Amino acid sequence: MEDRLVPMPEDWRRALAIVAHPDDLEYGAAAAVARWTSAGKEVAYLLVTRGEAGIDTMEPAEAARVREAEQRASAAVVGVESVEFLDHKDGVIEEGVALRRDLAAAIRRHRPEVVVTLNHQDTWGRNWWNTPDHRVVGRAVLDAVGDAGNRWIFTDLAEDGLRPWDGVRWVAVAGSPEPTHAVEVGEEDVERAVASLAEHRAYITALSDKEPAEYAREIITGAMDELAGRTEGRRAVAFRLYPRG
Numbered sequence: 001m002e003d004r005l006v007p008m009p010e011d012w013r014r015a016l017a018i019v020a021h022p023d024d025l026e027y028g029a030a031a032a033v034a035r036w037t038s039a040g041k042e043v044a045y046l047l048v049t050r051g052e053a054g055i056d057t058m059e060p061a062e063a064a065r066v067r068e069a070e071q072r073a074s075a076a077v078v079g080v081e082s083v084e085f086l087d088h089k090d091g092v093i094e095e096g097v098a099l100r101r102d103l104a105a106a107i108r109r110h111r112p113e114v115v116v117t118l119n120h121q122d123t124w125g126r127n128w129w130n131t132p133d134h135r136v137v138g139r140a141v142l143d144a145v146g147d148a149g150n151r152w153i154f155t156d157l158a159e160d161g162l163r164p165w166d167g168v169r170w171v172a173v174a175g176s177p178e179p180t181h182a183v184e185v186g187e188e189d190v191e192r193a194v195a196s197l198a199e200h201r202a203y204i205t206a207l208s209d210k211e212p213a214e215y216a217r218e219i220i221t222g223a224m225d226e227l228a229g230r231t232e233g234r235r236a237v238a239f240r241l242y243p244r245g
């Protein structure tokens with residue numbers, strides 16, 4: 001039997017969630033976001049792309065517009081008003097210094113204590129291969145947290161007024177095949193997470209015959225049921241936590 005997950009620390013005020021695509025946070029993490037915002041914490045979202053390559057039946061320019069709107073609506077459902085897009089290219093996000101610089105700039109601007117991202121490992125577990133964008137962005141986020149705190153890296157950012165921020169205490173990776181911590185959530189948080197995922201209506205409609213709300217409920221509660229053995233049956237969102245300092 002696998003170990004029980006440890007409760008995630010709650011003595012913080014600001015989080016910045018950085019992911020590759022619209023919908024990445026809604027496939028699980030949003031229930032924790034709902035809990036955090038209802039407890040008075042501030043959470044902002046940063047999307048590296050607009051997910052323009054994510055809908056087979058829709059041209060990228062149109063998909064970018066639709067998915068940005070869906071992401072803003074789904075963020076609002078869980079109490080997130082700040083939603084920014086970096087406009088890297090969906091599907092072919094380039095790993096490297098340019099991406100790290102963009103992420104470090106955002107971390108310096110938002111000054112979060114917690115940074116949330118999505119699974120950067122090769123698989124989701126069970127040999128389900130992860131996508132290149134998730135691998136690249138997750139790893140770059142972990143790297144950029146260090147960059148954000150070092151005044152001698154990206155010195156031009158400081159010249160633009162973005163002073164170093166060394167206050168990130170944890171990076172929390174959602175969707176990890178090796179979670180370490182859990183955020184227990186209530187019924188209301190689960191309902192908001194379901195509604196938040198269901199806002200990705202065009203995306204879900206293109207990949208499933210189910211009603212978005214029905215599809216979203218199955219995904220959100222299914223993931224929580226799978227985790228129940230490690231949370232004493234309580235509903236929770238799992239993260240792999242990387243503490244700093």
Ligand SMILES: [Zn+2]
Pocket residue numbers: 020021023024134
């Ligand atoms: Zn994604």
